[in-house]
Amino acid sequence: MRDILSKSFVFTALSFVLVRVFSYIAEDAQVAANVPQIAVYFGTKGRYEEVNPHLKDNILAVSKSLLNPPSADCTAVHLTAIIRHGTRYPTKKNVKRMKDLYSLIKREAKSTEQWMEDIKTNWKMWYTDDMDGQLVNKGKDDHKHLAIRLAKYFPSLLSKENLRNNRIKFITSSKHRCVDSSLAFQQGLYSHYDITDMGFNHEVNDTLMRFFDQCRRFVEDVENNKTALREVDLFKSSAEMKRVQEKIADRLEVPYSRLTTDLTEAAFFLCAYDFAIKSENSPWCQLFDDSDALVLEYKNDLKQYWKRGYGYDINRKSSCTLFHDIFRRLDQAVNEIRSGNVTEVATIQVGHAETLLPLLTLMDFFKDEVPLTSSNFAVQEQRTFRTSQTVPYAANLAFLLYKCPEGPRLQLLLNEKALDFNNISDPVPLYEVVREQYKALLNGCDFQTECELLNLNCSKCSEL
Numbered sequence: 001m002r003d004i005l006s007k008s009f010v011f012t013a014l015s016f017v018l019v020r021v022f023s024y025i026a027e028d029a030q031v032a033a034n035v036p037q038i039a040v041y042f043g044t045k046g047r048y049e050e051v052n053p054h055l056k057d058n059i060l061a062v063s064k065s066l067l068n069p070p071s072a073d074c075t076a077v078h079l080t081a082i083i084r085h086g087t088r089y090p091t092k093k094n095v096k097r098m099k100d101l102y103s104l105i106k107r108e109a110k111s112t113e114q115w116m117e118d119i120k121t122n123w124k125m126w127y128t129d130d131m132d133g134q135l136v137n138k139g140k141d142d143h144k145h146l147a148i149r150l151a152k153y154f155p156s157l158l159s160k161e162n163l164r165n166n167r168i169k170f171i172t173s174s175k176h177r178c179v180d181s182s183l184a185f186q187q188g189l190y191s192h193y194d195i196t197d198m199g200f201n202h203e204v205n206d207t208l209m210r211f212f213d214q215c216r217r218f219v220e221d222v223e224n225n226k227t228a229l230r231e232v233d234l235f236k237s238s239a240e241m242k243r244v245q246e247k248i249a250d251r252l253e254v255p256y257s258r259l260t261t262d263l264t265e266a267a268f269f270l271c272a273y274d275f276a277i278k279s280e281n282s283p284w285c286q287l288f289d290d291s292d293a294l295v296l297e298y299k300n301d302l303k304q305y306w307k308r309g310y311g312y313d314i315n316r317k318s319s320c321t322l323f324h325d326i327f328r329r330l331d332q333a334v335n336e337i338r339s340g341n342v343t344e345v346a347t348i349q350v351g352h353a354e355t356l357l358p359l360l361t362l363m364d365f366f367k368d369e370v371p372l373t374s375s376n377f378a379v380q381e382q383r384t385f386r387t388s389q390t391v392p393y394a395a396n397l398a399f400l401l402y403k404c405p406e407g408p409r410l411q412l413l414l415n416e417k418a419l420d421f422n423n424i425s426d427p428v429p430l431y432e433v434v435r436e437q438y439k440a441l442l443n444g445c446d447f448q449t450e451c452e453l454l455n456l457n458c459s460k461c462s463e464l
C-alpha cells in the first residue's frame, strides 16, 4: 500500500513538473512566433525590448541588481537622463521606397510561397506619406513605461513630492515625436503616483538636443557633403550586399536587375516597422535569414559610424554643448550636496539617436580598434559599435550621482544597464575621478571653435 501511494505521489509530482515544463515551452514558442528572428538586427529601427529581453514578459520589471546603491552608505541625489524618442512612423523617403517595392512585387514577383500569398492578398500597404516620422502609440508607451521603471529604480529622485515641487526638469528637442515622448514620460509618472491634477511642462532646447543642426561645420563637411558617406556607398555595391540582393530576388522570383539596394532595404524596413509599430511578425520578415540581416545591419551601422560616430571628429565634437551642460548640472548638484539641499534632483532630456551617438562617441564609448569600412564587414563581426544594442527606440543614457561618505560618486546606465567607464576599474567611481578622465574635454571642447567654418579669407590668421 505504501508502495502504491509513494508511486502515485511520484507520478503526480512528475506529471506536475512535466505540465509546467510543457507550458513554459508552449509560452516561449508563442512569444517567439510573434517576434521576427531578425529583430535583433534592426539598428535604430529596433525595439527597446530586444535590448532588454526581460521586458517582454513584464514591461514594468526592474532588474534587482541595479536597485542597490554602490554601497549601503550612499544615496542617489541627482539623475540626468538623455533619452531618445519612442517608436515612430517611417519618414516620407522610406514610405516612398516601401510603396515602390510593394507595387513591384504585386506586378512582377512570381514566387508561390505562402508568405508571398500573404503579402499579395492579406497584407495591406498601410503606410502613408503624412505619417512622416511621428510618434506612434507604442512610442508613447515606450516612454510611459520607461518613466515608471525609472521611478521604481530611483523612488527618492522621481518622487511625487519632487514632481509637485518642480524639482524635476523636462527638456526636449522641438520635433513633435520628442515633445510627445516628453509628455508621455510625464503621464507615466502621473499614473504611477495617481496624480490627476498636474499639468505638463517642458522646455524646448535645440541647442542641447539638436546640436547637429546648429553645427555649421558638421552640416557642411558631413551632412551636406556628397562624399562624406563614401564607405556606405561602396558597401552598397560590395559583394556582401550583392549576394543579399540576389538571394532576395531569388526568393521573390523577380529578375536581379529589378531589385536595387534601396528596395532590398525597403523590404527589411517593412519587417522592422510592422514589428516595432504593430508588434506583428509580418510576412516581409520571411524574406531574410540571419546572414542577410547581418549585412543590412552593418550597412546601417556604417552610416551611423560615418555620420554620427567616430568616422569624423566633428561628429563627436558637435555634442560639446550638451556634454558641458550635463557636467554643469552634476557640478551644481555636487556643490549643493555640501549645503544639504539639491534643488534639481532630475533632468529628463528627450532627443534623437543623433543626439545620443555623438555624445557616446565624445565620451569614448563603443570605440573599435579598427574603423568600420566598406571592405571589413567580416572583421567587424564582433564590433562594439552596434546601434541595434545602443540606440533602439527610447534608448537612454543616465548619469546618476550618489552622495557617499568618501565623496560623490557617478554611475552611468545605458538602457538600464551599467556602462563602465573606459580605463576606470571602479564601476561607480568617485566623481572627481570621472572629471579627471574627461579633463581635456571639460576644459576644452568649445562648440563655437569646433563648429564655426574656417574662413578662407584668413589663411594667415595663425601668424597674426
Ligand SMILES: *[C@@H]1O[C@H](CO)[C@@H](O)[C@H](O)[C@H]1NC(C)=O
Pocket: 203, 204, 205, 206, 207, 208, 325
Ligand atoms: C538651452 O540650453 C543652453 C545650455 O544650457 C542655454 O544656454 C540656453 O539658454 C538654452 N536655450 C533655451 C531656449 O532655453
Ligand SMILES: *[C@@H]1O[C@H](CO)[C@@H](O)[C@H](O)[C@H]1NC(C)=O
Pocket: 220, 221, 222, 225, 226, 227, 228
Ligand atoms: C567632404 O568629405 C570628404 C571626405 O571626408 C572630404 O575630403 C572633403 O573635404 C569634404 N568636403 C567638404 C566641402 O567639406
Ligand SMILES: *[C@@H]1O[C@H](CO)[C@@H](O)[C@H](O)[C@H]1NC(C)=O
Pocket: 341, 343
Ligand atoms: C532648498 O532650496 C530651495 C530652493 O532654493 C529652498 O526653497 C528651500 O527652502 C531649501 N531647503 C533647505 C532645507 O535649505
Ligand SMILES: *[C@@H]1O[C@H](CO)[C@@H](O)[C@H](O)[C@H]1NC(C)=O
Pocket: 363, 364, 422, 423, 437
Ligand atoms: C584609455 O587607455 C587607452 C590606452 O591605455 C588610451 O588609448 C585611451 O585614450 C584611454 N581612454 C581614455 C578615455 O582616457
Ligand SMILES: *[C@@H]1O[C@H](CO)[C@@H](O)[C@H](O)[C@H]1NC(C)=O
Pocket: 456, 457
Ligand atoms: C572673403 O570674405 C568676404 C566677406 O566675408 C566674402 O565676400 C568673400 O567671398 C570671401 N572670399 C573668399 C575667397 O572666401
